[in-house]
Amino acid sequence: MAKPESKIIPADQGETPGNRQRVSLREAFHERIHANHMHGLWELASQMTRHPRPKMIPYMWRWSVLESIIKESGEAVPVGDERRALQLFNPGLGGRWATTNNLIAAVQVLLPGEVARAHRHTPTAIRFIIEGTGAYTAVDGERVYMAPGDLILTPSWSWHDHGNETGETVVWMDGLDIPLIQSLEAMFFQFYTAPQVPASRPPNASKQLHGHAHLSPTWVKEKPQSSPLLLYSWDQTREALSALRENDGSPFDGVALEYRHPQTGGPVMPTMACWVQLLRPGQQTKAHRHTGSAVYNVVHGTGSTIIDGQRFNWSKGDIIAIPPWALHEHLNASSTEDAVLFSIQDTPVLEALGLYYEKALEEKDGHQEVTSVFAAT
Numbered sequence: 256m257a258k259p260e261s262k263i264i265p266a267d268q269g270e271t272p273g274n275r276q277r278v279s280l281r282e283a284f285h286e287r288i289h290a291n292h293m294h295g296l297w298e299l300a301s302q303m304t305r306h307p308r309p310k311m312i313p314y315m316w317r318w319s320v321l322e323s324i325i326k327e328s329g330e331a332v333p334v335g336d337e338r339r340a341l342q343l344f345n346p347g348l349g350g351r352w353a354t355t356n357n358l359i360a361a362v363q364v365l366l367p368g369e370v371a372r373a374h375r376h377t378p379t380a381i382r383f384i385i386e387g388t389g390a391y392t393a394v395d396g397e398r399v400y401m402a403p404g405d406l407i408l409t410p411s412w413s414w415h416d417h418g419n420e421t422g423e424t425v426v427w428m429d430g431l432d433i434p435l436i437q438s439l440e441a442m443f444f445q446f447y448t449a450p451q452v453p454a455s456r457p458p459n460a461s462k463q464l465h466g467h468a469h470l471s472p473t474w475v476k477e478k479p480q481s482s483p484l485l486l487y488s489w490d491q492t493r494e495a496l497s498a499l500r501e502n503d504g505s506p507f508d509g510v511a512l513e514y515r516h517p518q519t520g521g522p523v524m525p526t527m528a529c530w531v532q533l534l535r536p537g538q539q540t541k542a543h544r545h546t547g548s549a550v551y552n553v554v555h556g557t558g559s560t561i562i563d564g565q566r567f568n569w570s571k572g573d574i575i576a577i578p579p580w581a582l583h584e585h586l587n588a589s590s591t592e593d594a595v596l597f598s599i600q601d602t603p604v605l606e607a608l609g610l611y612y613e614k615a616l617e618e619k620d621g622h623q624e625v626t627s628v629f630a631a632t
């Protein structure tokens with residue numbers, strides 16, 4: 256079959272009168288279509304990439320920097336109407352309110368005696384507690400009390416406020432799907448009419464009802480999209496990790512466990528999965544890549560994650576952003592201590608849309624060559 260004649264005007268080479276005429280004809284045509292809010296597909300061809308080419312970059316916020324800024328924020332900024340939460344902007348995303356293309360991570364501080372005003376929003380939120388015991392997030396009238404290592408959920412559109420009646424500062428990592436909600440133009444936000452929502456359920460009621468691993472209350476018929484269990488306590492997480500500590504786990508993630516919706520077995524939130532993973536002393540995982548982005552928080556230990564050839568050396572409290580389709584592998588650098596990483600991932604969105612792809616690095620025994628070491632800019 257004869258090859259159809261290309262409709263695309265070829266690149267012009269040489270300064271012949273014919274070429275000059277073609278260039279000016281094309282430029283005039285482009286000007287005219289742009290003025291009418293159109294672009295030719297041939298102008299956009301570079302955006303149909305062979306594989307994902309995210310704008311976000313792999314990045315790490317060091318705890319030493321976060322800690323000093325947190326301290327300063329407590330003195331410099333009152334808690335006021337907005338929460339005192341330091342939003343981690345990915346340097347590759349041009350000032351967008353985003354840590355990855357779909358997720359925002361923040362570090363939030365609540366000083367003794369403070370209350371962060373009750374509100375609700377369509378973005379879904381999780382809190383992973385870094386420091387401080389005994390403060391709470393009240394979710395739809397239930398106070399959920401915090402301790403380090405706890406995971407607390409705030410499902411989409413649930414009323415919530417945060418309170419600290421203890422004598423110590425409380426710090427946690429927030430994880431939300433704000434960039435995704437913004438690109439879907441599905442943002443709704445409301446303040447409650449009072450600083451706090453009146454208590455309508457006992458403290459930690461969801462844990463009492465749904466927090467018993469393999470046992471579910473039979474009389475509860477409602478199955479919300481987000482997990483009805485609002486508190487995933489660190490003592491249960493630690494117990495599971497230590498029970499599986501000797502297991503080989505995943506070649507790419509070590510002993511990686513996903514927090515689950517107790518009724519469906521699915522991810523805790525429709526847009527976000529939460530993971531915790533343990534790397535034994537000296538353990539090095541193999542490199543893989545997949546669609547979906549992630550934000551990691553180092554819970555314990557020291558080690559490094561190699562992302563597209565760049566080595567990120569981490570220790571407790573550091574927060575690391577991994578872009579979609581980036582090669583990554585983890586290493587516990589210690590010869591004596593376990594390393595534990597908590598992460599949020601947008602995998603459920605990719606899976607729901609049939610866009611989750613994963614690929615192992617097959618060359619070089621599955622390990623990347625380290626070409627640079629991350630230094631914050």
Ligand SMILES: [Fe+2]
Nearest residue numbers: 374376380415
């Ligand atoms: Fe909120």
Ligand SMILES: [Fe+2]
Nearest residue numbers: 507543545583
């Ligand atoms: Fe991964």
